[in-house]
Amino acid sequence: MSKVRSLSLTSRIMVGMVLGVVVGFIFQAILAGEDDFLIPLGLFSLPIKAFFVDGIFHVGGQIFIASLKMLVVPLVFVSLVCGTCSLSDPKKLGRLGGKSILLYLATTAIAITVAITLALLVNPGEGINLPSDANYSAKEAPTLAQVIIGMFPTNPIDAMASGNMLQVIVFALLFGVAMALSGKAGKRVASVFEDLNTVILKLVTLLMNIAPYGVFFLMAKLFTTIDLKLITSLALYFGVVVFALLFHGFVNYSLLLKLFTGLNPITFLKKMKNACLFAFSTSSSSATMPITLETANKKLGAHNSVASFTVPLGATINMDGTAIMQGVATVFISQVFAVDLTISDYLMVILTATLASVGTAGVPGVGLIMLAMVLNQVGLPVEGIAIIIGVDRLLDMTRTAVNVTGDCMVTCVVAKSEGEFDEDVFNDPNAAKDLEDYHKSIN
Template sequence: MANPAAKYSLTTRIFLGMLAGILLGTLLRALFDDSGDFAFSVFGLHVSTYALLVEGIFNIVGKIFIASLQMLVVPLVFVSLVCGTCNLSDPSRLGRLGGKSILLYLVTTALAITLAVTFALLVAPGEGINLDTSATFSASEAPTFSEVIIGMFPTNPINAMAEGNMLQIIVFSVLFGIAMAMSGKAGTKLGEMFEDLNKVVMRLVTILMNLAPYGVFALMAKLFATIGFDTITSLLKYFLLVLFVLAVHAFISYPVLLKVLTGLNPMHLLKKMRDAALFAFSTSSSSATLPVTLETARNKLGVRNTVASFTVPLGATINMDGTAIMQGVATVFIAQVYGVDLSVSDYLMVILTATLASVGTAGVPGVGLIMLAMVLQQVNLPVEGIALIIGVDRLLDMTRTAVNVTGDCMVACVVAKSEGELDIDTYNNPRAGSKEETVDFEHFDKNR
């Protein structure tokens, strides 16, 4: 008997799982509450239906799914980046790859926050809104730029992997790959082993992707069973404006940049990003989505591993376009709520601070709120204003993560095209990355 799931593509199954989770979560919130309504007894224990489903089944399945994705991040980045680096015919190209990648990420972040500030000034989301400005928020202190640079180099690479410090893992992997490339026969033997490891890890990614619809269903059901829509209603103008600017950046800024810089058809990129974007939306984590993003860049978009293994993990760490958009709109919103008039120079400072902070706070927990606190302090706005918008930030975080991973793959395509490391046939093939189509990088290497 044929598997019913085989009738539908992975994207369709993930979307159906997400939709079912949203509907069930909304229904549960309407019918039950966490006080124990519709409770029953099991072996003499008083059990709430709401708690059993939301805090029990959905919570467990969702967290196992996220943990499974995070489990793959460190081995995937380390193995893939070592493979890509040791295969470079000229290790000095890494400097060029890094320079191009970081420059493009900074440019897209600056563009994102410029769009956000511009639209926020036009729409004025904070005018006429009477919110409780007595709310307080305590932001963690951001590290200095010098501390970030020093912190990129691990004193203990094993500890860096255990803690998931992505910048340190990237630096160690690059150095290890370069050493392998310079070690002659020993490096070649070890490289073959890493190539085999890379295939095994990517197979694990494929297995998890097939289980994704169930994980996404559980995550969405739990989220929408617990989120309150009354907060969204009071901040509807701000909420919709952030979503609008995120959409503009994803569907206009990225395609225009890709077309101008490479001449490629942007529609292929947007269509092939569906799986990764749905993963990112469900998990709200670029790092957790990294296995899927890397698989998309390599197998669907045709970015060779020497570029994808470096550019995509770097983007998952420092690319903060979606966060920058939130910061731009939030800064204008908070200024208007508190009745503070910002000058043109203040807005330029907002753009500069948010752009540089996207690198300076890379890998720091709660990076979005830390960056926003830094921006507010630069223009003398009360940091406590963050408390006004934190109630709707969870839903917005899901959307801006989807935007971030799209930007990661766009930059990977641009860098790969400029380095001659993009398989154009794979990029233009709508079925690339499916079970019927795989990227033959060995054939690609021989014919470059």
């Protein structure tokens, strides 16, 4: 036990993840397709699935996710207000916004282009028989006008309560600018927010201590219930998506980082381990946001005035991983239904998916909504989503890790361009070492 406690947080999360996968497979073998398996214990029997999978694993995993989501709104609001009110030039906000959105859209366009190219080379949909009961009902996506109007809150408290991050970001920016322009009164309020920011970041550090247990519960439940036969039948589609995600995460991001900043991509990727593990286990950019912000600020060296803006924005609109899934899925579904798409169709897919990454921000089930929009745009049946939806949970974990990596890459590029980047922190292998030591001390 003492050896486990001496491990770094990243190592303990890895241990929890591996153990969760192993336990999940063991439970799946025990259940063997049955509704449940009863273990006789004297006068009563213990149901494996009801007690462990739907009970302990489910409750433990959801508590972990809830504890992370609990921090998102206060962390984003307070951090963004602190960053905004510290800007000496209010025009800088316009530059930050313009650079960030342009980079996020550019990486999304690159991602889906790579995905379509790989899918056309591999042809994952050839030889797949369409299930006779395939059916999928797509939710209606909002129009661009609705999204723009919806960015501005009529009730900021309601926006925070409902977790509408675009509205929270807009209100925080306006509030921070107002503080910066309010003289002494603004400075007094700013000092309160700085103290609040310190307390919230300490709360993040405390909650990270339960991460290995939360990851174990999430992995154990997932691998108990996942359909391995379905993955086998869609192995080629699954493999193409995973390869495209890894290529984008390791190669494209590294090239862009080196091109725009001159920073060492290997150092960057090493420092992303923690955030990527959280993203993989939670499948949520929003839930991972506290760790992403901590990574961008404490490990990568991006100043809070930039990171507090680009990270929440990226968690809301950066859909690189989802765009890759859409690119491969579009080719896959077109081949399953034997529909030939033209070059103009593929260009329309790239354009639609790139713009939809902003246009569907904050909508539940965003990945499938975006895919339905893309399929409709090129005349493919939306019912094709039913074929791939069974393996989407595992793919969602990987693409969330890619999205988080993209958020931090864009943060580094924007921070470097604005002179708000500490290269000594980036190059220091022991940056944020105090955080790791603190995690160990309270374990």
